[in-house]
Amino acid sequence: MKVLVTGGAGFIGSHVAEYLIQYGHETVIVDNFQTGKKNFVPLQAKLIEMDINSPMLETVIALEKPEIVIHLAAQIDVAVSIKDPIYDAEQNIVATIRLLDYCQKYHVKKVIFSSSCAVYGETEDSSITESFPVNPLSFYGLSKATSEKYIQLTSTLQQLPYTILRYANVYGPRQSIIGEGGVVSVFFGKMLNGETPVIFGDGEQTRDFVYVKDVAQANLLAINKGDNEIINIGTDTKTSVNELLSKIMSISSVQIAPITMPAREGDIQHSRLDNTKAFTVLGWKPSFDIQTGLEETFSYYKVISEYQKGVD
Template sequence: MQTVLITGGAGFIGSYLVDACIARHYRVLILDDLSTGKRTHIHKQALLFQKDIRWNDIEEIFQAHDIDTVFHLAGQKNVRFSVDNPHIDADINILGSLNILQMCVQYGVRKCIFASTGGVMYGDAKIIPTPESYPPQPISPYALSKLTAEHYLDFFRQTHGLQTLSLRFANVYGPRQDPGGESGVVAIFSQKIIKDEQPVIYGAGHQTRDYMFVSDAIDAFLLAYDSQYTGCYNVGTGKETSLLEIIQYLSRVAGVSITPKHTAGILGDQLRSALDCTRIQSDLGWKPRVSLEEGIHRTFSWFLSEVR
């Protein structure tokens, strides 16, 4: 039985990855400090270690368990927080990732698969959908820390022989997503609508993102695990969707007319984003399977069930 360690395994995406690995009959260890993750998301067959990825005592986990692969999802994910606190963002996302990578090498882990970002990696790119070959233009400390971690993965692969792969995800949404954060507009808007509150849009609402359902993200992780490829891959739908279009989808699902409240736009907010995923489709055979309409329906229905 293969043993895998999932950092951030109590979080939104991580908890689904835990479920999928257990369904494959892997032995699953979770490293999560529960600062944002939830115990209620944790599969009963997984073993939780409530620790910070920066702590030295995570070595105990690697010493005690013969870990084959690390899925590294833990990190600081709030873009605005990173702008106000770049030193904290770097401490978690860069030094924390380095700690994980050093443990992997020291204890003979075969592979490390990293959850990076595609949504903010390329800035306001002139080519949309944007391919991996487009020069990264991180416009926030968060994106910069993710790019730096990617470079460290490459270093550990070239220097120590650790198999590494970075997945640059678009905007992932779905059930279990925290509606209290800054990202995840589908979750945020869904909760607002269910509470009969007015969704807030910063700016005119024409800014676009590439929205992908969480199960498609999990498929990408598992294909990455099965593959021998290295480097980085975009993971998204390649389609732009505006905030106003998200409101329209939710309006149809909820069966109500929704008029969002518009407020001042955020300085430096990215205007457009969509990822060219030709490479991962060609190399790993991955493609998104859940349409935006179906995914929003599933997500809204889940939030509705949570308040009943």
């Protein structure tokens, strides 16, 4: 199938593009390199450097005629969303509405949307199903929740099928140091540079860390399954930030005591996603446990760090 991936030069998008190509899909990427990188894009993908807010996006969709659109391009920084909610809404809500309009106009068969566990807001220290109330604590979470509603109403009014994937904290190779799962890349960066890691709050806040290759696989499965469904993509396993740091220290064989700072605005205390629906609807379950995923991630950052030290 022909698949257009917005944000395909980014952390998750580039892994999605790799899987698409591996499974024989013709892949077109639209990215403005806000945070993404040209060298993340697989050579076999067609790369169009463009802001998704550009009116030229309509021409791209009209000419490329993708059957599937996987929409990942977004402003992903919670802190930015709180500082500048208008910018966040333009990037995450208005750009999504425009994209949906083009998709229905040019007969795209399905939109797959990258949403987030941030839509749930504060939860108990328990596993959250998709029916848990949506009550975001940041404008980023609100922009994802609002986009979900636009996608659902567009589907009802204009028969544009969708699958909404609500990711837990994604981590893995190519992640930048911002974003929801960024703590993994930040900690590995600190260890490899011999710097002191910072823990916000008491470090007992827990997250559900899902490996990026598993997230890419979920997107691939959603091409043919899960029409008009909202689906959690997580491991249903909790790891505290303190536990994460100790795993990262052990994997990187570096021990540096962290310093602590006050908890950040908009950060949730606990987050863990029930993934029963992902299995029943998509046939998806995570293939990587946190230890394996972290080891693979460390190998990537080690190579990058050694290369950079060689260049400096």
